[in-house]
Amino acid sequence: MMSARASRLASSTTGRGHHASAQDRRATTPCRFFQTGSCTKGEACPYSHSLLNRSVVASQEDEPKRDDFTRTIDGAFVQFEAGARVSKIRLPSDFSAVRISGLPLNTSEKSVRDMFAERGLHVSVDDVHMLQMEGSCGASVRSDDVLFSKKTCAIIQPGFTWEGARIYATPIAAPMPSGHNARRVDCKKVHISWHKAVRNVWMNFASGEVAQRVSDLFSKGAYRILNQKVTAGAATEARPAFQSWSPSKNRESWTVMLTEVPATAERSDIMDAITQEKNRPRYIEVGLPTYSADAGQATTIIRSLLTNVGPLEYFEVMLETNARRVKATARFLDEEDARRAVEQLDKKELPFHPKARLTVQMVYSAKFKTGTNIYDAVCPKILPQQKIWKNQNITFRAYNSTDPLRRFRLLKIEGESANDVVVAKADLESILAGVVAKENGITLWDSSLKANGKLYQAIKKLEKECSVVILRDKLKSELRLFGAQDCCEVAQLRLAELIRVESLSTSTRAIELDPHKFFWACHGGFRKIATRLGPEKASFDIISTPKKIVISGPLEDYDVALAIIEGREQVAEPVELLEPGEAAQECSVCWTEADTPIKTACGHVYCLECFERSCIVGDVTTAAFAVLCHGNKGNCRSVIGVEDLQEHLSSAVLEDVLERSFSSHIKRNPNEFRHCPTPDCGYIYRVTSDSRIQNCPNCLRPTCSACHEPHVGMSCAEHHYLMSEGYQEFRKLKEDLGIKDCPMCKTPMEKISGCNHMTCAVCNCHICWVCLKTFPSSDQVYDHMAELHGGLYDVAEVPM
Template sequence: MSTTATSASQLSTGPNPSHTRIKHPPPPFPEVCRRWLRDQCTLGYNCRWVHRDLDYDFPDSSTSRPRPAPPPPPEPHLSIMVHDHTRVRLGSGFEIHEVTTSVETPWLVLSNVPVRVKPNAISQLLAPFGSVVDLKIPPTPAKDVMTVKARFSTHAEALRASTALDGSAVFKTTISARIPVNSRSGMVDIQDSTVRIQWEAPSKVAYGGYPSPERAQEAIAAARTPCEDYYVHASIHVGLPSIGAVTVKFANLPPTADEKCMERFARPEDIMWERPNYLVLSLAVDGVKRTLHSLGNLRELDVLPPPYLNGLVRAWATFSSSAAARSAAASIHGRKPIWTGKTRIFARYVQTLAYHISLEAYEKDAPLINALREAAFRNGCGMTVAVRRLPMSMLIRLSAEGNKALGWLKAEFEKMSQGEILRRDGVAIWDSFFGRPNGAEYLRTVSAEEPGVRIEVNSVQRLLRLFGTPRQRAAVGTILLQKMDELKARRVRVIRVHGRVVSAFIPAHLTRLCDKFGAENIHVDIWERTITLRGDDALYEAAVEAIHQIQQSSLARLTYRPNIIECPVCFNQVVSRITLRCGHTWCRACLTQYFLAAIDNRRFPLKCLGDEAKCTECIPLSAARGILQPAQFNSIVDAALSSYVHAHAKELHYCPSPDCLQIYRTGPKGTVVQCPACLLRICPHCHAEAHDGFDCADRDGGDRLFKEWAASHDVKNCPGCAIPIERDEGCHHVTCIHCQTHICWVCLQTFPKGEGIYKHMRTVHGGIGLGQEY
């Protein structure tokens, strides 16, 4: 192009050519020449469209000079909630501008505050820690103490107040101050001032004699139905007393049970009774309450009504502080008072979460809730799931002796209604095979093997959700992960093509090949100009033949056509036009695919590909929301957040619990954050489980183990940001998901925007490392 400008200047005439210059008026069309963008136009000043490297002479009148249109106002940012608990502020191109992690809440919960305390006194108590912008006090407290919620201007202020006030003596009592924990149903407060108390219900034991084993088994089967709010345990008894040919022992019978009551158990021929442990439950409840009151700081005793599972009465005692609850549990545990028939009392200090769900939701999930109760009982750790019917809802109380156990219960309970996403190493996995008819048939076959589990396919969000008991979900998850490995193990070939071949391949042959070999086995990358195949030689040969046909067709050799607006992706005339703020026009389908491809590519922000991908304008969110389904939009936001976290690895971290997607921010030594999903208490300095009272552990051991693992795997440090990266499959062109650096994996040379990397790999290394080139 510079040659053309030089030739024009040599045509100047006159006595002093150095001071004489030909004027070049602007071309009649103000648009940029598309052939010039491709370095194909040699017309120079004679071209009817603008060349940006030429200097045009506009008329002297400033009013005649075309004035550029004022830039449109910046698009407002969008605030959206991700993974139930994390809030992000989003800009054009899905660029993340701000992340509010799941543990950053400005709210503070004050418990055990006397009802006589006025709002002004509470505000004065909180004033030294920051600005209180909201104070929620119950209008009519039901007890002599109340729970107050205060909102500070920042999370840091609430955290300082919680650290300073928790367990402090103010208002002539001991109050509890804590940061609430987020849940899928909103913020919930973990009750850590509770004691779970259990003792034997009033009952007695009977022995029934039967003439045959068949009659005895009939009696045992009849005992599976509750008797007067009691779950009776029946079993074959060997030894004394021996009654009849076969003796059955009936435990946990009502204390008022008699011969008539026993007729329901296959009419035993003879019965022998043991004395009841005690007769009246109300006396036992009064005795437990008096004992707890004598220990001090008791606020409430909630006794569950019958039926009594395993013959035990369950009650929850709430105290003014966690210290008082621990002291009470230690004092009453193991006692054998006369009012419980001298049977042992079991008391454990626990942490609890309470959920209120609708009656309809409970009816639907009742089998899963019962299965969770059984799983909690088997797992130990003092875990219990208590169900209580209220007038308008069901109360589900989760309790456990520690954060880990309670976090497990919380996660399992929420998975019952939301489902469990199939993940590997914390990352949701997907293959488009499951979104096709043959994949759906395969999933139906898997579900038939585990009738109690349901598999939900979300092709838009590209994930699988499993519904069922923990054991059933684990069994089905193992089968699906094995299927994922099988799909991944199929041979992968990458064919790189040039020019318009890849754009012509999509409308001409892609649909036909997908119908024959499966869409999950063919991936076209318009931007990298590659066609990735996963399968046997038949698929590879069919794709090669299709590419050969396109290379010989007129569509692949199509040249620039004036006055035709072309899409920057497919290079064809725009269909269903969408014009962006920068002025470039796309096909609606191409722009949609560009957005969806970002879910896997994770290269943000998403910029326009106009001017041969030289346009630097980010695509507005309004354009994305106008053509994407809500689930599609949210999936791209998830991918953008994942990319942002990787790019800010020193600041943001994922929860160390396996399969937990919550994020927290690095913090100083001595601080603790609590994950709202799994309830794990985390040290934000060393990124391990909280170690109250101990220094952060030496991390060298973990680094050494990682270095040993990296030495035996294909792991290298990114030359752009030094983060360790591992190449799984594909050619030698690797893009770091952390800093978006384009890298040659063989020599680690970098290439801005990836320009020239394939030429480098062919020239220096003899090829791109995988597949064939055309």
């Protein structure tokens, strides 16, 4: 008779055709709960988690995030809207937060929001972050109402009950908004790892030779348990391990002990690992796991340790089933929470396994969005750098383009050393910036490159011949080369020769257009010039102020264009089936065939370069910086949506646009925000009507938010009194020199000649020089001067 234990063992070895092993069972169907993050059993789940590796289930950190257009600029949290306009500016001092504890289990962000709304406190669901606590829930709630924490604590006092639970509110430091991290080093993420539960296994063999052979196969990794390599000890001779067997049938006994065996492994899994029948053991004894918490429970405990430090944006466990440690990634909302988590939790004993330690490491990363053509060109320079980064444990990833035309690639560098990541970021930025084409230290440029003429077409041909990318920057009047070092050197020599030859035969001249001539140009005039001279010699610049027609060619072509504009030369009306800017591939800015065409949501086509330039320049005729469409002869003026900005601009250009918009907003609103007076500090502070001394969080300089002076320990009046003598002398000197301060931003101005209408070069407000009254437009200034001051000029300056 075979014992019950032996019977169970036999069924696991001889019944393989009838009973699926644990490994076979896992390979049947993926667990849908695991895919959604709601499975609590982890790898102990009887469905296939091992099938869901990182190549199948996208990691949250690797998925390109939609830009929320929030930036941290000059110490402020800035929210942008359509047209890259500033919609909201918040400072760290504007926020307050509370932590709510004792909430009922399964409380959601929405129910917490509703609880606050019922009591007259309004918060967004996005500002509620749930915390996992033992036997209950908690929440971190943030608001940009600076009195929010005081109001909350006044309502939720000790003994306050909600949904049958007694809850408590505690003021905490407000976690800052999680802005986009393009071109900046982000350090809100941490890597976490801990030992998986393992167990020891003893295998009994009748032959020492077989036992040693099996030990060697496990040690080499030829035999794996649940696809994981384990540690095998040497075969040792031992007394029979299983007393239920007759000693006469077990005259010789050899044992091999396996360690680091996954805790989820069963006897059948060990048998499945030994693929050859002749190597199978007679008996298997499975030890207890190192800890009893299953994978799901352990993950929940680790996550709760992190959320007790601060709210998380996400928490993700890596699906590496053959590793000996569980690896996870978490991203905090606040950088300080990430640092605190490393300080408090790294090397901490695991709650479910006191003999093991938790590892928590800070992760530093930077992302870039660059043109696909540029990335392909500079790959030869990135590859050797990538080897250096790998030796420094810095990872580099280039994600596939997500836009249909595959114009851009998202790049990311990441590592656990802040200094190494900063250096790697600078190296990658330098590569992606390309090199400015020069000859003998002088930048190579020709004025004809302002248009898409013969020289520009020759350069595009040169690109293909030299296997480089050449970008034209009209704003800076320079050419940038991207490619392998030797290819760029050859291209630079040939560029110099092309420009040298071109400069001898042609030049570019701009014809500025007043409103009347601009109207004429939009309604057929420019077409007449392009038809007469050739489309490669004439281009339309409707971004600049004033508008221009650019002529690339000899002086004779310029004279012909002037004659047509002034009516001295008649040209037949061109045949035009489509309106300018409406042709399928005609740029709305330069009115020539679009080079690398893109189309905006309002349906107008641009050269990619013209679109970038129009975004950077923005619209200066409105009260605030805005990116508007120039289609339909400049009459479209639709606000360019954030989707178009995100889709068509590289990260470098997009950040420039947003920073220009922010800078313009601060200059135009000096009564709301000012820059710190410390040179090169750059941080801003909020202007107040009452005197408040505040220390700059960057340079710590004290400044009064009302009068903008550092008068610590005294009122504004006292400070002005002490400064009055010197101030009066300085004011008298400015009066003698005819210098006045802008009423809005206090910038000194001097009037040399002309009428009494002044425009501040800093904040762009319109000023009457006589009485210093300000107006939103120039027309109102002229009406004011004519009505109150009798004209536009001083009496002594009236032109004869």
